[in-house]
Amino acid sequence: MTETAVDEALPSAAGAEPHAHGAPSHETSTGISNEKLAMWVFLGSDCLLFGGLISTYLLLRHRSTSGPGPEDVFDIPFTSVSSFVLLMSSLTMALAVGAIHRGDVRRCRTWLVTTAMLGGVFIAGQVYEFTSFVKEGLGYTTNIFGSAFFTLTGFHGVHVSVGIIFLMSLFVMSLRGKITQESAETVEIFGLYWHFVDIVWILIFTVVYLIP
């Protein structure tokens, strides 16, 4: 829900700049626009969501009374590759933000699409991974490890998917001429979200796949 904050109001206590689309406001008390501040606060909140999920996973992963366990199903080389793909998408996201700050809408658009595609590859990898786990006998209800694993990585997957939807929306908006140098902050704010999701994945990848 809160993602809509990005599109939300642009009020300013003393501003005389009615409804400039997505343009940063310079009249706030902190100097940071409402949208960007809201995104930071939301991401802070989301940290606790993943904090809770990761703690749950750490507490439960070795408590299963039946198999299969992590060592039976994980394909670490495969997941490393898809993690790398997701990390690269942070790079392309940064390039998109850089481009729009320079006013290069065309290049920004290209990088946005690239980011979405990389995110899509990651999600496809996750879908493949999940199906292969199920084939190997680890379903959502199989054991406690299964429940904890699918919930944690599933929540992250949902975050990435929501991000892809927003990327596509930004892409469509840019086609309609709504993304301009003035509204660069909209892209930048979304970039914050995307980087956050990537950083969380690094954490999850370390905790879930790498730490035995």
Place this chain on the structure above:
Amino acid sequence: MAIVEQPTAPLELTTGTTPTRPLGVFTRPQSTTGWRSWLTTVDHKRIGIMYGAASLFFFAVGGIEALLIRAQLAAPGQKLYSADLYNQLFTMHGVTMIFLVVIPLGAAFMNYLIPLQIGARDVAFPRLNAFSFWAFLFGGIMLNTSWFMGGGAEGGWFAYAPNTGVTFSPGHGMDFYAIGLQITGIASLVGSINLIVTVLNMRAPGMTLMKMPVFTWMGFVTQMLLVFALPVISVALFLLTFDRLYDANFFNVEAGADPLLWQHLFWIFGHPEVYILILPAFGVVSEIIPVFSRKPIFGYPFMVFSGIAIGFMGWGVWAHHMFASGLGPISVAAFSLSTMFIAVPTGVKILNWMATMWGGKLRFTTPMLFAIGLVTMFTIGGLSGVTHAVSPADTQQTDTYYIVAHFHYVLFGGALMAFLGGFYFWWPKVFGYKLDEKLGKWHFWTILVAFNLTFGPMHILGLQGMPRRMHTYIEGYGFEFWNAVSTAGAFLIAVSMLIFAANIIKSHRAHKRNPVEVGPDPWDARSLEWSVPSPVPAHNFDVVPTVSRLDEFWHRKYQEDETGKVVRVATGEEVAQKGDGTGVHLPSPSYWPLVLAFGLPLIGYGLIFNLGIAAVGGVIVVLAGFAWGMEPADDPEAHALAHTNGHGDGHVALTEGAGDGDGEEPAAVPAGTASDEEAGSDD
């Protein structure tokens, strides 16, 4: 002293910012009067009023549940209704009072007051604000519809696993609990982000953080707690939902689960939650006591920092709810210590309120009586709280009526007392007339007596060894007399609240018959909300005030004379704004917050009963979200209109200087009256 006006900002409109209608089909609602306008309003004041009304409604629901509980416990061995129903009643009583009464009451006051106290025209995200309210309302209604769909939740508000799993709670009650609270949680989360940004970003010029009223400060700390505590309960509720609906194994002991996981997640949220409930009340009292003592709040920095300290320390005490769970002595000792020391900043607050009264000229109006009620009653709850921190003693006290007494002294004697006082205090600001003082005093004294009669004996019952959550008790254990007293007290509380209801009706009628102008500043108060007319006009401030010190409004009325003595230099009327500002641009109303919020409970019902309904809800949410993003910032046709004032019985008093949307720039506004300012726009 003349009002320091903010210099009129230069009008500078760039081309291309003209409101357009991107898809042609989305328009914004235009009505500003009538019941429809309440559904689409994005005005923080109207949303605050709706929060207040909804909370009072749920208070009645939770109160009836409480009366049924007390009726059953009036005598030993009674069988007025089944144990199952009793368990549902006490669960829903707790859930309702915490999530649907005290949290939203805080939200009501914060929504209405924070923008006014910091000199803003609205919150940062007006549509999100409306969404928060509707999501809370629909979530609350959904929770309560469980009564008609197989029974309410029966696992306690704390919902300890594994008793709340499908095996032990096979009905749908706990599903409603998990999903309903998830929805109200989304509402609170969105609301808290909104208010945090509002406080940080929307302050009037000169309003530094340390010039904000204590209420705004406490509200800010509350929102910070919410924003970080809610995701934790969200995780817990997700796990419970997945366990119940999709056979996950999070709390399945046979699959190796540890039931204490739920307790940790729940209380990591649950203890900050306690401060989420009480801090706004502390803020209310910190506004009332100085006004009626005619002195500034004693030790403003201490009040602020103790609130912040409570906010931080509130994260380190959760396991004191689990002293009997077998955590091991090291953890128990650590949490004992942290729990004891959180009493320090709370004690500072009590003493500072007393010091504020010291040397004052106390006027015992109804709000002041309720504020003093908090100081005296909360102290009792705080002291019994310290006895829980003594962990060996807590193993005797926990899960007995001693605890029930403790948290009712904190939440009823604390939070609710303050909010009732807040109603009396800000009622003239919100509605333009005062509540009847005589009935108000009856209300206060009856509730003070009734409250102590109800919850005081519970201390004794608890120390006599009566556990909580029992649908009945047996004779011969010394529980009979005090339970009977407590039940009598509970019904007296109901009478007292009826006096409150009568007061509202009577005062409203009297005002209709014979309207008396209360003026902007009926109590000779201190903060900025009193510097605008009562009821507050839709645009709040004709001109955004420039603030140079704490209690800015008061300092415009009182100044030091040559001898250094503080004397009155102006009346509130004289320095207050007239409410006739023009050219103020206000955010347009919107359908979509309501529609989007409506989709959420549908998804909830769908997950429980039929995925088809969930699909419908999902489609509504997605479409409403899309429409939200696509709707124009303003409806061009509505551009010449503005909101009505606070409670909808006024008419459009503003003329919009701006053009009609054809790209004309706003006409110049009359010099010296107002600048063309935004109260917050959309998109």
Place this chain on the structure above:
Amino acid sequence: MPRRRTARRLLALALPLILLLSACASDAPQDTLEPKGPIARDIDNLVNPVFLVAAAVFVFVEFGVLYLVFRFRRRHQDNDSELPTQTHGNTKLEIGWTVLPAVILAVVAVGTVSTLFQIEDRESDGLTVQVTGHQWWWSFDYDTDGDGEVDFRTANDMVIPAGQNVELEITSADVIHSFWIPSLNGKKDAVPGRITTLTLNADEPGTYVGQCTEFCGLSHAYMRQRVVALPEDEFEQWLADQAEPAEMPTEGDAALGAELFATQCSRCHLARGINDEQYEEEGSGDDLIAGEAPDLTHFASRGAFAGATFDLWNDLDGDDIVEADEIGVELNRADLEAWLRDPPGEKPMAPESRGMPNLELQEEQIDQLVAFLETLD
């Protein structure tokens, strides 16, 4: 009720004082302020001074506010244009009243932590009882010879030797419960999948009552427990008796009742020496469909039944507790018959999943069962 306790309540409760005076009228067997053993006394000794401090603060604040209200009230002759002195604060004073409570609390903290470890460090004097919570009754497993195997299992009444530290290893078979005998120690949760420990010690032989304090579902209010402390020699005798199987009655109603018991009750109840075979065959062991119900081998040696909800023997001295010397004297026939007639009517249960179903017994059968149960001493 002793005066001392009344006085403490007055201090502790911080309540309208007059109301409190009548608190002493009733007898409260679960009173938390009346320790009957060294551990509960440790807690009591710790909490008393805390109550005193709390009372002092209470008096200071409440009377302080009263004083302020009278001293600084606006008087009619006051000139409203005169403002009181505008004090904004006093940093020294405020630091003072930040530090002072912190110091007081630090003292309380020292006492708390030391008592906490003192209680935790108590070692068993030999006996360890495994306590298991069930919806809605407690079972107690005794391993008398220390070979790691349970020698016998009893329910509702836990028997311990007086004057000794007895260690309880507490767990649960279903949801979380909490074991609590207020006069002997604080409570400890019974968490499924975990074992928590609690030490009990009773000064004197006697019967100490308590009840489950963690909400455990439908019949939480009717989940009670009793601890019977016996003198050392009687306790040894009790152990020996309990280890024996029950004696099969050979004639009269009791014999018919035994037969009936074996056919009707074996799905859930075991009485060793009576229905071992049938229980082996029929007993589902499935905890969900009742399945695991109290072991009735020495049913009549206990003071209460049905989760200690009902007295099994009449309380002859009228103190609301069936003591060891009242067991076996005069059967509380009315409650026992009512129970057999319609268990879910006597105690809320969910017979399709939990608790004892109504077996639709004839009056004659009830008489026979009662006659049989009375022989299980």
